[in-house]
Amino acid sequence: MQLPKSNLTTLCYIERDGKYLMMHRVKKEHDINKDKWIGIGGHFEADESPEECLLREVREETGLILDRYRLRGIITFISDRWQTEYMFLYTADQFHGTPHGCNEGTLEWMDKSAVYDLPIWEGDKIFFRLLEEERPCFTLKLKYRGEDLVESVLNGDKIH
Numbered sequence: 001m002q003l004p005k006s007n008l009t010t011l012c013y014i015e016r017d018g019k020y021l022m023m024h025r026v027k028k029e030h031d032i033n034k035d036k037w038i039g040i041g042g043h044f045e046a047d048e049s050p051e052e053c054l055l056r057e058v059r060e061e062t063g064l065i066l067d068r069y070r071l072r073g074i075i076t077f078i079s080d081r082w083q084t085e086y087m088f089l090y091t092a093d094q095f096h097g098t099p100h101g102c103n104e105g106t107l108e109w110m111d112k113s114a115v116y117d118l119p120i121w122e123g124d125k126i127f128f129r130l131l132e133e134e135r136p137c138f139t140l141k142l143k144y145r146g147e148d149l150v151e152s153v154l155n156g157d158k159i160h
Helices: 050-062 114-116 123-132
Strands: 008-016 019-024 042-043 065-077 084-098 106-110 137-143 148-154
Touching: 008 050, 008 065, 019 042, 019 114, 042 050, 050 065, 050 084, 065 123, 106 114, 114 123, 123 137, 123 148
Parallel strands: 008 084, 065 137
Antiparallel strands: 008 019, 008 042, 019 106, 065 084, 137 148
16 A cells, blocks of 8 residues: 655755755656746655755765755645645755756756846755855745745745
């Protein structure tokens, strides 16, 4: 019996030389992230911790093994199109391994300053700013109607 897909996920922005390793989601049909640029990550498997999910997803999608990473925030995504998702957001700045292609999208190193010009979710711009500001671990609630961000709450305080 196959269990339904977990609504717990991880996402990691791997950093190198002022750039993030990002995935352009262009390879899967019926992908809620289709044509968007996102970090590396995915859904928890049974009995995984956030760190186990993070390390497995990065290895599967990139071929890289993370040597140093840190939890930056927990993000709640609410939508009228999919189930609520709880995402553990990480950054990593030390890694090793041989990168390989991914069946979910195209991997590319993107300048941190250029991410705002990419087709990304509106809420992602909020957490990119928080990452830039080196905010301590935060919680962020993002509510979408379709692809429109209709509410955002940072550490319990409404910001949008």
